[in-house]
Amino acid sequence: MSDTLHSLQTRRSVAIPALQAPGPDADQLAAIFTIAARVPDHGKLAPWRFVLYRGDVAVRIGEALAALAESREGPLSELRRDVEAKRFSRSPLVVGVVSTARPHVKISEWEQVLSAGAAAMNLIHAAHALGFAANWVTEWVAYDEEAKAILGIGADEKTVGFIHIGTPGEPPQDRPRPLLSDIVTEAVAPTGRP
Structure with missing residues (x-):
């Protein structure tokens, strides 16, 4: 078995x-990040970007x-306040994967969003190949406009996920x-006249 297949089979x-x-x-x-960017990207638009949350900045964002x-x-309960405050400092690094998909004359926004999802998965596979582990989450902050602003994500951008x-x-x-x-499933040929 190749190293690549072994890596894909053992990633969790x-x-x-x-x-x-x-x-x-x-x-x-x-x-x-070099590997994360090596994904299908019709039109060479790079319709994604990465934001790093770590250290004191992650604590202040929390x-x-x-x-x-x-x-x-x-007022939040002590437990809930702790969860929110540590949301971006629970692991050594959190990477925000952000879709910057925009209308384009040839490339659909959907294809651009899929490219961003592929970048997130490549990022996870690259981390695993280097001996790290990861967890991809979204949570409420991915969909809340005020939270996105705190996280440095524009109102015209979508959060693909936060990868711890x-x-x-x-x-x-x-x-x-x-x-x-x-x-x-196997595709089935249509019957009758088109």
């Missing part, structure tokens, strides 16, 4: 609390998100996967 999402330091260093991040939630809901990356603190566990017979 790891629970965010199990993602520990260290995260990728600068050279590893350069490799991860505090701003907690304050936003509190401004809408009133770190060193796995426990062996990744597999989950049940669909039966191939449930998800793979």
Whole structure:
């Protein structure tokens, strides 16, 4: 079996609390983003971008998100406030994958969004190949315009997801996967006249 097939077969999402330091260093991040950008991209539009949340900035963003939630809901419980405040500092690195899809004369926005999703998955595979683990989430902040502004995501952009990356603190566990017979079919030729 090739190294590539082995890597694809062994990649698993790891629970965010199990993602520990260290995260990728600068050279590893350069490799991860170079691989993330190697996806189908009709028209060479690069209809995606990446935002890194880490360190003190991630802590300050979490505090701003907690304050936003509190401004809408009133005082938060201690547990809820802690969850919101640590939303972007639960792992060594969080990468926001952002779709910048726009109307284009030849390339549909849908194809551009799919390219951004492919970039997110390539990013996860690259992190795994370098010995890290990842978890792709969205949560409420991906869809809330005020939260997106706090996160540096424009109103005209869509959040593909937030990918938490770190060193796995426990062996990744597999989950049940669909039966191939449930998800793979053969095409059937039409009958009769078109």
